[in-house]
Amino acid sequence: MSLPDEFHEIAKRVNNWGRWGRDDELGTLNLITDEAVREAVRTVRSGLRVPLALDLKQDGVQSGLIPGRVNPLHVMVQVNQELFGPGTVATSDDAVTLGLQAGTHWDALTHASHSGRLYNGRPADSITAHGRAAFSGIHTVRHLVGRGVLLDVAAAKGVERLPGDHAVTPEDLDEAAEFGGVAVGAGDLVLVRTGQVQVYLAGDRHGYGYPSPGLSLRTPEWFHARDVAAVANDTLTFEIFPPEIENLWLPVHALDLVEMGMLQGQNWNLEKLSTACAQERRYAFLLAATPEPFVGGTGSPVAPVAVL
Amino acid sequence: MSLPDEFHEIAKRVNNWGRWGRDDELGTLNLITDEAVREAVRTVRSGLRVPLALDLKQDGVQSGLIPGRVNPLHVMVQVNQELFGPGTVATSDDAVTLGLQAGTHWDALTHASHSGRLYNGRPADSITAHGRAAFSGIHTVRHLVGRGVLLDVAAAKGVERLPGDHAVTPEDLDEAAEFGGVAVGAGDLVLVRTGQVQVYLAGDRHGYGYPSPGLSLRTPEWFHARDVAAVANDTLTFEIFPPEIENLWLPVHALDLVEMGMLQGQNWNLEKLSTACAQERRYAFLLAATPEPFVGGTGSPVAPVAVL
Amino acid sequence: MSLPDEFHEIAKRVNNWGRWGRDDELGTLNLITDEAVREAVRTVRSGLRVPLALDLKQDGVQSGLIPGRVNPLHVMVQVNQELFGPGTVATSDDAVTLGLQAGTHWDALTHASHSGRLYNGRPADSITAHGRAAFSGIHTVRHLVGRGVLLDVAAAKGVERLPGDHAVTPEDLDEAAEFGGVAVGAGDLVLVRTGQVQVYLAGDRHGYGYPSPGLSLRTPEWFHARDVAAVANDTLTFEIFPPEIENLWLPVHALDLVEMGMLQGQNWNLEKLSTACAQERRYAFLLAATPEPFVGGTGSPVAPVAVL
Amino acid sequence: MSLPDEFHEIAKRVNNWGRWGRDDELGTLNLITDEAVREAVRTVRSGLRVPLALDLKQDGVQSGLIPGRVNPLHVMVQVNQELFGPGTVATSDDAVTLGLQAGTHWDALTHASHSGRLYNGRPADSITAHGRAAFSGIHTVRHLVGRGVLLDVAAAKGVERLPGDHAVTPEDLDEAAEFGGVAVGAGDLVLVRTGQVQVYLAGDRHGYGYPSPGLSLRTPEWFHARDVAAVANDTLTFEIFPPEIENLWLPVHALDLVEMGMLQGQNWNLEKLSTACAQERRYAFLLAATPEPFVGGTGSPVAPVAVL
Secondary structure, three states: OOOOHHHHHHHHHHOOOOOOOOOOOOHHHHHOOHHHHHHHHHOOOOOOEEEOOOOEOOOOOOOOOOOOOOOOEEEEEEEEEOOOOOOOOEEEEEEEEEEOOOOOEEEOHHHEEEOOEOHHHOEHHHEEOOOEEOOOOHHHOOOOEEEEEEEEHHHHOOOOOOOOOOEEOHHHHHHHHHHHOOOOOOOOEEEEEOOOHHHHHOOOHHHHHOOEOEEOOOHHHHHHHHOOOEEEEOOOOOEOEOOOOOOOOOHHHHHHHHHHOOEEEEOOOOHHHHHHHHHHOOOEEEEEOOOOOEOOOOEEEOOOEEEO | OOOOHHHHHHHHHHOOOOOOOOOOOOHHHHHOOHHHHHHHHHOOOOOOEEEOOOOEOOOOOOOOOOOOOOOOEEEEEEEEEOOOOOOOOEEEEEEEEEEOOOOOEEEOHHHEEEOOEOHHHOEHHHEEOOOEEOOOOHHHOOOOEEEEEEEEHHHHOOOOOOOOOOEEOHHHHHHHHHHHOOOOOOOOEEEEEOOOHHHHHOOOHHHHHOOEOEEOOOHHHHHHHOOOOEEEEOOOOOEOEOOOOOOOOOHHHHHHHHHHOOEEEEOOOOHHHHHHHHHHOOOEEEEEOOOOOEOOOOEEEOOOEEEO | OOOOHHHHHHHHHHOOOOOOOOOOOOHHHHHOOHHHHHHHHHOOOOOOEEEOOOOEOOOOOOOOOOOOOOOOEEEEEEEEEOOOOOOOOEEEEEEEEEEOOOOOEEEOHHHEEEOOEOHHHOEHHHEEOOOEEOOOOHHHOOOOEEEEEEEEHHHHOOOOOOOOOOEEOHHHHHHHHHHHOOOOOOOOEEEEEOOOHHHHHOOOHHHHHOOEOEEOOOHHHHHHHOOOOEEEEOOOOOEOEOOOOOOOOOHHHHHHHHHHOOEEEEOOOOHHHHHHHHHHOOOEEEEEOOOOOEOOOOEEEOOOEEEO | OOOOHHHHHHHHHHOOOOOOOOOOOOHHHHHOOHHHHHHHHHOOOOOOEEEOOOOEOOOOOOOOOOOOOOOOEEEEEEEEEOOOOOOOOEEEEEEEEEEOOOOOEEEOHHHEEEOOEOHHHOEHHHEEOOOEEOOOOHHHOOOOEEEEEEEEHHHHOOOOOOOOOOEEOHHHHHHHHHHHOOOOOOOOEEEEEOOOHHHHHOOOHHHHHOOEOEEOOOHHHHHHHOOOOEEEEOOOOOEOEOOOOOOOOOHHHHHHHHHHOOEEEEOOOOHHHHHHHHHHOOOEEEEEOOOOOEOOOOEEEOOOEEEO
């Protein structure tokens, strides 16, 4: 099996290999300049902070379908332990085992490969079990702060959430931008709301994952044209699942991560942000969403906060 | 053994139990108001972002001395796996096991107890192995963004780093504030630099942990008087270790976390921030440092970013 | 809620506290004497070895119902790593995270408590998150080798497996002993076959766990009368589940582990052993089933082998 | 760098590829026949059981030198949890994270490769991060029970333990066999005692690992000539470390695991067995040492028991 021509044509149009040098590991994050950050800061009016992470817990979003992507197992290793003798100050410590992509997370650029290649043309086999990702590991993203823009597709369409077979198209993104009165520009961090996370919040993990609305194969060009820095949404798979073209699985992952070198975020809870943006009638804000620096990680949990 | 009178006297003076209601779980984080966030945003000039987290990796800061506080074991669970058949888009996934206090982290208020009590007078035994922390778990801190202030004690004293037996006193903090031309105020997030993290960065884990400069027993009153929201530094133990008074172990933990209800951060890398603040001649900035929402966690890794 | 009188009456009759001294941690394992082992060895005729453990893997028997009892997450930490340079001998290493009771396992005596007490009258709170089980941790079982006896209840009744609501009674055990032509005696390790593990082997994890046939509340007296050393079976819960008496949950656990001090084994695969015993027309054999010595563990995976 | 001629010459002489068929995954374990097991059983006289595993605990034998080979992190996930309401029977559960080669363990045949090959000529890259070991994973060893023979090299030489630079030679093995009055034969499980584990038991983890006495490059031929089924000893590295020939690292691993297809065991505690064999004046016994069936594992913890 090989990827269809349609895929390769889009791939050519959105490809960023070499754009920031042959050694670049950051891709479109290069577009978040100091000036873009100053712009982002200027969007803040009320100071309201809206958290976008789901709780990290054993009954998290993973249902067991993705092998090895385990929900957090959180355990206490010390409980009120008086380390220095009875009657002294006591401390509690804990430990956790989790899949780096288990909850609200960023995919690193190395999370996907196709045709033997990673972003910037690096060989896929530079990821190994022991060496981990030799390039573009999530720890190379030392900071991720910029202007966030909410494209509330569900709200723009006047529905609570998009149906499971809805591929979010470039036209949908335009519609949501217009709804929010916001123009997406270079270095922006775009959050696309489908409302799908409500299914998980209502207790249905399996229904949350599949079938799921998500980004269409046609959206990478839209993001590329606007020089978007990163995109996150409120679904398990990011892109529509099952896919639009039969047997063309995960094409958006391949286009965004491998060809464009653009970070993707998944399982973001955009419900409260939807409400807050509607109330404040503003869909651009400061977004702080730095991943944890797991060396060589192909992803990381993140606790994003929008500051309005 | 019981805690000495000196401890109890300070405890009374800095106690915040009931100040934000009997059910409060956030302590001094309540002091970060929307207005404080707007103020924080106004400090941004250049847009420069300085990351403050140490890499999360197996040869991290933990040396094995603190039982159960394990460095991250990062493993691949999928490497370029073509989940949907040969020639399709491939993905890589990873998982990690780590102590929540292993790297750059925040202590939750529940990390310490004394005399059977947690912050706000709750019984210490509300932390259990299965129920985890029933109150004030780290997940209750949904966002942590505010004005950061660097008190560069080492730089103010003209030394590269403080010696291992140096207890950072209120006078040292005043000196560093004056050096930085900054007044610490309500809702501030104070970063105290000792330079000790250089020892770890130079490869000496054991020397990093012990003996270590750190905050004096007398500093909680200084933070309390200024209504500081949270304090972090660049050491393993936060407070001077071994302690100032024989057999009075971890008094600062007890005063900050239990009595004041003030979050503490440890293992923050303040070296680049020290350079950046010196270059820009500004010691106040926007700080984004939201912990990961591990439900019931008594701490969390954090990837703090200062925006100058 | 408190435990009913019926429970307490049986408890009195099977109680072994103090029988092997106040400091005893091993309970009925004391009954496996050197002589019993010599007897066990004499049962061997063919030398055929039958393994009784289920594979340890991520899609193991746990379905998520028992919080924290996670199936094994097995990961590679080195893959053909040439540690000493290119062209040298390469090695592969792996690591695993698992619940100690996740697969084929022994419960330690400390796995259950009731009315605040563990086996031999020790306080339940001697198990702590940091100290682990201070007494009778699974590591105190340094060896577990003896005479095994298969009571093939399903075969004796001429069925493939017992229905989900079948409580295995003392009469069933008598019937199976007669079917096997074997007399259960002091120090024996009794394996009770229901056939329920077939449900898991056929791919139905949820059906395997619930509803499940299992041992009746009345069986502890039968084991006690014969001075059995340990009992294992081929179900998730060991005892019939849901229980025989409404709201009396896990009474067999309390009677076997707490009162008698008798180890229980669960998730043992007795299918091949059933076939082998039928073929050799012998239901007694040498059984080697030593748990892994996890210090303070309240259970352990085990890879039992019957030698016929 | 490539392996020297001397290595390849020995490799030819001990090679067992194809001996048990091209699809064989078990290697010399095939030599443990039913008859060999009957023989093993006949060695039992006293019924004394001697455990050979070290405790599994966080301060185990690993010192951090071997990346990813982490000591067990044992944690409680339930402590006396009354799952069905207050006053009901309570249960405790635990979980563990550990390197499969961290404690007393067997290496699977897949633990080593050289020149791109595993045992029986299989390609080394059949081990992958997601597929794990496709052949000869430790779970294929369903049972490991047979005749154990202690070759007490230290006792034969009249020393407490061998010095760190002592390579155990074929002559040493002959001497120990004569000392024990035992002839090593086909299907035997040979335990070679150096006494090195005393260093660990005395609290010196680093000294235990390096420098360490261990098997000489010349021993594989000795084992091969006698058709030994498996060999274990009481050191971290199994073979002498650093090695006998400069820059020829881990040659015994390559010869035993890859060429012969013979399992190796490490970190076995042979101290009590040494005493027991001396007292009973017998150095052959029944050995039960079945690994845990981790699917695809390149090793497994084991709790071996010798029955004298």
